[in-house]
Amino acid sequence: MHQEHSAEEVQKHVRTYLVVFVMLLALTFVTVAISRLHLGVFQSIVLALIIACIKGSLVALFFMHLISEKKLIYGALALTVAFFIGLMFLPVGQMITAVAL
Amino acid sequence: MSSGHHEHSEQQEHHAEPGFWQKYVFSTDHKVIGLQYGFTALCFLFFGFLLMLLMRWQLAFPGQALPVIGKFFSDSSMPGGIMLPEFYNSLGAMHGTIMVFLGVVPLAVGAFGNYVMPLQIGAVDMAFPKINMASYWAFFVGGVVMLVSFFVPGGAANSGWTSYPPLAELATTGQTLWLLGMVFLITSSLLGSVNFIVTIIQLRVKGLSFMRLPFFVWAQFVTAFLLLLAFPPLEAAGVLQLMDRLAGSSFFLPSGLVVSGQLMHNSGGGTPILWQHLFWFLAHPEVYVLILPALGIVAEIIANNTRKPLWGYKSMVYSLIFLGFMSFIVWAHHMFMTGMGTVINAFFQTTTMIISVPSVIVLSCLFLSLWGGSIRFNTPMLFALAFLPMFGIGGLTGLPLGLTTTDLHLHDTYYVIGHFHYVVAPGTIFALFAGIYYWFPKATGRKMNEVLGKLHFIGSFIFINGVFMPMFIQGLAGVSRRLFDGGASYYHAGPVLKLNVMMSVSAWCLALAQLPFIINFFYSMFAGEKVTSDNPWQSTTLEWATPTPPPHGNFTFTPEVVRGPYEYSVPGESSDFLPQYQPVKG
């Protein structure tokens, strides 16, 4: 099972890590570059968040090995996502509640 | 697998007897930790109750000096024995905080969860014994910080257990300690909940599938998820309020505040409502944390003492899970009167009505489980039975609060106080008493005295209703909560004002009614009737398969589960109970 990883297997992993590393660096510079373009507030927020999500997914999928994780972990994370969405209701609720003075 | 070898060598390494400190103070044994939690939590419950007894004097006889005890208080709280409003508010806030975070949760989850749950799943200990110990000590430190806050200048936190800003941010040092204390308590709960979930998922013995788990374990499982995912937002909120108090930021303070005629020079831009959202995002799930373990205890005891399986076990489990889910999206029903639009209001009203349905199902199942039983009325069963209608009253009175139309009149009145005390006091506290009487023989090898137990039950039952029933009347009359004079300033409170005296007297009698319990508890610990069997209640679940009291490591054999949790009175069997671990015949 979770025993000795064969040398080739690990070698393959390591190659993925390096590729991901390069991609993360590239995306970091892309996001900084985009912010220099002074796009509209809305566009820049959307773009920056999309890039952040891609970077985050790369880290989670490859460094944290989520891509080949056990079902149970997916379950726990799905639950968290559900509650996270609940949490994001909070600003929505707040905005609808608030009546500015 | 190479691990077998290491396990062996580890056993060889440590067989020296642990010393006193390691055995009783810094123990990693889940049972010792459970007892530590239990004892500390009982003390806090008692302390929280004492605070309330003081408050009830002021409510019954506003402005009159408290006889005898009054003179022992400092001039900054009760000069001449007469309570100051600031002190009343401190007592109220600390009563709420202590009861919820230092009393009921540690007792229901920390003590019962820790002691019973691993036994019921046949585990040798929790998955992370050291983390388990750490979570007890984090709780302990949190408790000490809370207690210390009574002695700082300005007294303890006095802005309600809800700590709404801006009031809480204008408050004295006590509030800072309250926040620090909460950070410790939250940390403790987070560590604990990770431990519980991992233990339940990983350490179930062979054959114990999820649908064979005792209902109590299910309750702890769902509770742990609530703690795990709902507490962090309060931790965030606590950090933000600490920043506001200590670093001068304005997360919860809008611009242009004028306090006592003085313009505040804060940067502004924050909003007090944000705190309420973050607080209730935790605190609504938290109230289910208060009730679910209680339901679990009651379910165990009812199955055992009706000598029949729980009726509708599966639908109870599914209701529980559904309840857990829903509890995350009802929080704003505590905020109906903050000025909400139709849509958001309709949303939260609807979810609140929906969440009442699984509660109705669980309660119905428990009621129906009684049908066809052979009911034994021992002390644990009496408390468990009384729980049902008491939780029923508390739950039912949640309905008018959940509908905005009626909450419009009832919000922040004593009706709310009545509602939730029915669920937590004659509800949860009764269930916890039931649990203490029920599992006491396992933990100590002695039974608690039945006569004292029944005395405790009758006294508690009568007087606790005497305290809380009149609250609905006061609430309907429109009497606000947290009133220092119990409503004497208001015309509309006039007709129901005299109830205050009756409620206070009931509260003091309720305190007296606890004496048989306290005596019983200590007496039975040392001199109670010894149990002759490891399974004195003739129960089916695994905790009764251990020696009494269970040694470190719990089981003397490796249990294997072959059937569901409540196989009582199975037709064609000679014994009226079939333990989960008893091998199938033939």
Added chain:
Amino acid sequence: MMLEWLHKLGLPPVASVHGVAVDVAQAGVHWLMLVLFVGWMGYFIFVLFRFRRSRNPQANYQGVKSHFSTYVEVAVVVAEAVLLLGFSIPMWRQRVEAFPSASQATVIRIVAEQFAWNIHYPGPDGIFGRTDPKLIDLTSNPLGLDRNDPNAMDDITNVNQLHLPVNKPVIIHLSSKDVIHSFGIPQMRIKQDAIPGMSVPIWFTPSVTSEEMKKKTNDDKFQYQIACAQLCGLGHYRMAGYVTIESQEAFDTWLDEQGAKAQTSGDDAFWL
């Protein structure tokens, strides 16, 4: 019938137009609660008696076989849906969306503070004068009204004395200077938090004058009061405001008096 019981239990008489609907809903929920409670209690006591050990030594493994509980649960769901969709949601929409037009209503501002209700009438011009927190002075100008603003000239302010004409909608813009308070008048079945940094409008129509209520309750001391419902500090318990509901004429006379008083005595340093 339920309403009578609730009144006996302490519910104060209703004194606003929408309050009647609130009470109907109140009675509805309490019916649901009562029926469930009595039904289950009857069952409970019967079961405890019938299935006690001495009478029923051998438990039945199966237990209940009927679908009785399912029917109860469905009935509860239906009843809740009716209360929710039939009463509560429409009622709330009416509360927060169906505001009467300002011209047909008495419009006032109320600014809460520790521990008083500052009441602000716009005066004959119907326009509130400018306010500024910097101008606030605890004794002379608690609202921070800028008397140099032409709109503020005729404004009438007062502390803790709320007068309202009967049978005419009232719109109150509610806010707070310091901490959160909650504005409630039990007989009007109205409640709203007063939150610093926000101004929340509420409306209702008083339907019974103070005098009428004195007769109705047989009590000369009857008094409508604003009750602060949210913990706001050490004076929370005594943060009562006084409400007088009177005929339109009496109200107008009172308002004139107040206006005249303000003109002659001058209520703050910025006057003139």
Added chain:
Amino acid sequence: MSALEIPYVYTPREDTGLTNAKLGIWLFLASEVMLFGALFSTYIVLRVGAPVWPRGASILNVPLATLNTVILISSSVTMVMAWAELARGQFKRHKLYLALTILLSFGFLIVKYVEYSTKFHHHLFPSKSTFLAIYFTLTGLHGLHVLGGIVVNTYFLGPGAKMWKTEPQRFMGRIEVAGLYWHFVDLVWIFLFPVLYLL
């Protein structure tokens, strides 16, 4: 301390495929998601409610933060390499990578220190504006998490490393768990960086 054998410490349980620690750390991270999630919603609420919101770049130092992003990403790579080397049985190289990770984490904190001190120098405190308040709170909490990671990793580099000799399987599990935590800290920064500095 005890002679107890808790099962599934070394090897995964068959039906879940997980060791206790692995499941535990993911649950812990789930709660962390909720913690930072709550702070992000706070950010959104404050930002939407504010009449004007400064562009991060106009107050904060983007080049330094970019540098820090690069540092943190690199440390994530060295961390995962430290684990991979263990998997290959290369203990020495594992130690090297772990040490590198710690070094990079210190680098991150030093840069952060420079950033903070220039802010303080210019009298930019949390009390100045809600933007600065949320900036200090978010980066401060994140910084505490970095500190926590340093403590854990240093332990595994020093005294904790003894376990490799006696229980290699378990030690590898521990490094994996420490890695998961560290990547999460990286992941949070990946979101903090654009949100605070670029938008």
